[in-house]
Amino acid sequence: MRAAHPASALLSRSFSISKPRPILASNLNCAATKSSSLTFSRSIQLPALPSVLNWRTMDKSSISTYLRQSHDRVFERNAEWAAQQRAKDPDYFTKLASGQSPEYLWIGCSDSRIPAEAITGLEPGEAFIHRNIANLVCNVDLNAMSVIEYAIRHLQVKHIVVCGHYGCGGVKAAMHPDDLGLLNPWLRNIRDVYRQHEAELDTFDDEARRYNRLVELNVQEQCRNVIKTAALQQSFEEKGFPIVHGWVFGLHDGILKDLEIGFEDTLADVKKIYNLTGKN
Amino acid sequence: MADQPPPPDTGDAFEYALSSNNAWAGYKGHQNPDFFPKLASGQAPQIRLQPGDVFVHRNIANIVSPTDINTSAVIEYAVAHLKVKHVVLAGHTSCGGAAAALGDSRVGGVLDTWLTPLKAIKAAHGEELSSISDAKERATRIAELNVDAGVKILLANHVIQEAIQDRGLKVKGVIFDIGSGRLRDLGVGNTGDAGAPEGTVRGKHAMLVFRGTNAAMKVT
Structure with missing residues (x-):
């Protein structure tokens, strides 16, 4: 454990999706403006993410897709967060790593x-x-x-x-x-x-x-x-x-x-x- | 988003998204003329993984000790009661606990007892760890081995085993690189084809590295 990386901050996301993974490639098309990616990142980009997953009524392949997407989402947001921090301060992570x-x-x-x-x-x-x-x-x-x-x-x-x-x-x-x-x-x-x-x-x-x-x-x-x-x-x-x-x-x-x-x-x-x- | 109508079952989802977005943008702009200028100015707040998304346990050196009642209670509550879909064990580079375990001196108090599993990892992988000359890289490697060991303990936990069988719970190990701010998937756990970035499969004494269509065995 370490104070340097609050879990929520690592997983933060910006309004624009800069490098969608293949699974999210569809989002490239609707991310024409900052607002569009904000609006549709949940409803279109990840259609299988209801607020409560009713896994009892889902078939196995839908569950598997859902799990893959909710997993990849974390890495997606982390990459955005890291890029943002670096954009604000190029030495941010050097300082963070120093202690x-x-x-x-x-x-x-x-x-x-x-x-x-x-x-x-x-x-x-x-x-x-x-x-x-x-x-x-x-x-x-x-x-x-x-x-x-x-x-x-x-x-x-x-x-x-x-x-x-x-x-x-x-x-x-x-x-x-x-x-x-x-x-x-x-x-x-x-x-x-x-x-x-x-x-x-x-x-x-x-x-x-x-x-x-x-x-x-x-x-x-x-x-x-x-x-x-x-x-x-x-x-x-x-x-x-x-x-x-x-x-x-x-x-x-x-x-x-x-x-x-x-x-x-x-x-x-x-x-x-x-x-x-x-x-x- | 709950207040958005779902995309139509047939038809082009992008068209739907774009037209809905136009409507939304028009509405937002009308409601608050400063909304988009503010967004564009870079002052927009970040949208984070929202409160309510992640149940969190944090301890020294992200050690998963099978008889630790604190961690066990968290696992039990999160997996059996809240029915989380993913269990992610996250280690990190520059971990003070890893550095302490690699050293020979006592930390003092209860910490040495807590760090015993890391000491055991150091002993089990002594040859590999001592072959790494850079202290930072050695600490990173023991942090990776610690996540791997922790994931194995998680997979041996009966509550987790039942959830994997009943509803496909996913267990995974990642490392946060403090020097770059990036999370790295270690490709451990039961996520099957997830794999590590660049397709690196680590063994005890060798790494199998997949790049493009080529595979090479690098013995360390």
């Missing part, structure tokens, strides 16, 4: 509707990113712990953002009495957050409000889990950074809400039991 020193570590949800860079306007190189189901930070998860350790100790990020979102499928699943197999151990962490805040959550009669509040409390607890790490505590003690923020993204309005977790107070509170700085 990274991102300011932010972003711990967000895997949900496809919350592309971290797109909603924050962060450019390649500005944010180191980890995304998993329901933006969880579990102390036994070496995957997330490696990310946090690398971001703090090696990249020396200044801010760590745990960003959840209303409408989170992981949080929703953890509120239902279903056995989800391999997802159970992962979602258990959210059920634990519920248990920790049971008294407050049970005051909500409205399930939607309880759900929204659990999303917020989950972010707050994951921030706390970041603050429990040795890397965070030691770095903050020695250098005064990074600081941890808890945010929630609203799918209905596209706005990030700062939960104002109170980093320093939380740190002091956490250190009563989880102090790993070697100092009292």
Whole structure:
């Protein structure tokens, strides 16, 4: 993982299609103006791309064509994006390849509707990113712990953002009495957050409000889990950074809400039991 | 686009596109006279792969570790519940994790444990990797081998296996070249005839390179 190439940016596309692949050759004809390729890139160039693929009613060769097209689309857009970046700055990729020193570590949800860079306007190189189901930070998860350790100790990020979102499928699943197999151990962490805040959550009669509040409390607890790490505590003690923020993204309005977790107070509170700085 | 009528089943799709486009352009120009001048000025926003298109997991060195519950939960949710059509494992050049795995010193903390699969790849392909004198190229090669290994683990995942069988899920490995901004298809996975750019098939000690109608075996 690397901050230098946000997945969404790599796959961006311009209005004009410069080098269509053979499968998209038909688009050459309707790309006479910038606007035409914009208008018809989805409806004509890729006729087999409905918003929801009903693969149950499609024959095998149509599915196969669809898969080929939706695959090739990514390379097509990537080529356009790379050409655009180079056109804007011929040294863009030389600089990008020379190294990274991102300011932010972003711990967000895997949900496809919350592309971290797109909603924050962060450019390649500005944010180191980890995304998993329901933006969880579990102390036994070496995957997330490696990310946090690398971001703090090696990249020396200044801010760590745990960003959840209303409408989170992981949080929703953890509120239902279903056995989800391999997802159970992962979602258990959210059920634990519920248990920790049971008294407050049970005051909500409205399930939607309880759900929204659990999303917020989950972010707050994951921030706390970041603050429990040795890397965070030691770095903050020695250098005064990074600081941890808890945010929630609203799918209905596209706005990030700062939960104002109170980093320093939380740190002091956490250190009563989880102090790993070697100092009292 | 949802609000566009579908192209007619018979007749020329290009004619249809052009005439629809004329109508659309006329409408847009009437609605907002600045629309096209703005587009032409180069200030037009890019259209990206839209929010809602890609479910994303990102970790250090894009390692797919079969017992990692974090990655496993993402795969389970995306494949079994969201029913994604493609699983793409993307590595990249100049990867810090690859460089660390190629070195002999400890990184410290939990990172060494996380990077163990890369260390194993280094050991398994020691001969090939040590034959590459350029450090950057060596890091790129181990990143490729890492994607290849990760794709194999993905293909061994039972949720993925079921989805391949039931609905033709495609698994693929790519490398992002930070020096050029381009994605390179490694031709690994179950995408069949996808193939790598220039038709390069990499083996452990040899590369079979297809260019035009000729094929040549290059032993490295």
